[in-house]
Amino acid sequence: MADLAGSRHALPYVLNLSLVFTELPLLDRAEAARAAGFTAVEYWWPFEAPVPDDAEVDAFVASVERAGVAVTGLNFFPGDMAGGDRGLVTWPGREDEFARGIASAIDLGERLGCRRFNALYGNRIDGADPAGQDKLGLSNLALASDAAARIGAEIVLEPLSGAEKYPLKTADDVLKVLDELGRDNVKLLADLYHLAVNGDDLDTVTTVHTGRIGHVQIADAPGRHQPGTGTLDIEGYLEKLQTAGYRGQVGVEYKPDGPSAESLSWLPFERRGLA
Numbered sequence: 001m002a003d004l005a006g007s008r009h010a011l012p013y014v015l016n017l018s019l020v021f022t023e024l025p026l027l028d029r030a031e032a033a034r035a036a037g038f039t040a041v042e043y044w045w046p047f048e049a050p051v052p053d054d055a056e057v058d059a060f061v062a063s064v065e066r067a068g069v070a071v072t073g074l075n076f077f078p079g080d081m082a083g084g085d086r087g088l089v090t091w092p093g094r095e096d097e098f099a100r101g102i103a104s105a106i107d108l109g110e111r112l113g114c115r116r117f118n119a120l121y122g123n124r125i126d127g128a129d130p131a132g133q134d135k136l137g138l139s140n141l142a143l144a145s146d147a148a149a150r151i152g153a154e155i156v157l158e159p160l161s162g163a164e165k166y167p168l169k170t171a172d173d174v175l176k177v178l179d180e181l182g183r184d185n186v187k188l189l190a191d192l193y194h195l196a197v198n199g200d201d202l203d204t205v206t207t208v209h210t211g212r213i214g215h216v217q218i219a220d221a222p223g224r225h226q227p228g229t230g231t232l233d234i235e236g237y238l239e240k241l242q243t244a245g246y247r248g249q250v251g252v253e254y255k256p257d258g259p260s261a262e263s264l265s266w267l268p269f270e271r272r273g274l275a
């Protein structure tokens, strides 16, 4: 049994390098994570384009290999996140870009040994029929599921807060899509922060839906900063998840309040490298 260092659960942590250590250039973050004690990391799509050029990809892979960390999660190309986009899964007219983004992410995942991909569902588009968007979502998710299956990977679908036009707000919203889709390798990403902000019932999510959860992420609420800065009983929910059978990882995905390295003090060093 791993040394739990006072924790009430033994779930392994992975560090999200699209929110933590962002004071460093992208290519320096994996080494910073390793120096902080983590052996596994995850990223949102780390490039501007859905299909980055070879040199960019090689430099990214080299940064991870140099650090000696595993990449256990990648988001697909989501559009312009800074501009408010939240994924292409349901975006009519961008099917080709979505397909190319999937192919390049799966290639990168194959190279890195990454077997989990987060497919952000996409905002409602002004003038587009929501039912038509959802229908497109099913065919795009089926495409992503097939592509992931080729390398033994899975897709996760995430409820988000802070984006009014993003229609998946609760675990049930995602589970409805998954029920219609009917693919075993497409699961729920339960980000406890987003779910709490959206008023979801975290007791139910962490006890009843455990079998359908492919990944968990954490940040405190309000604020989306490190655990201990808000009021969310993160430790309690992680314990519930483990008790209910969740055996996956926990993505540490928050906006550090202060320098990233210092913001990690809530997590004992010996608990960081178990993934």
Ligand SMILES: O=C(O)C(=O)CO
Binding pocket: 044, 075, 118, 158, 160, 191
């Ligand atoms: O957009 C966000 O807030 C995310 O968590 C993306 O994964």
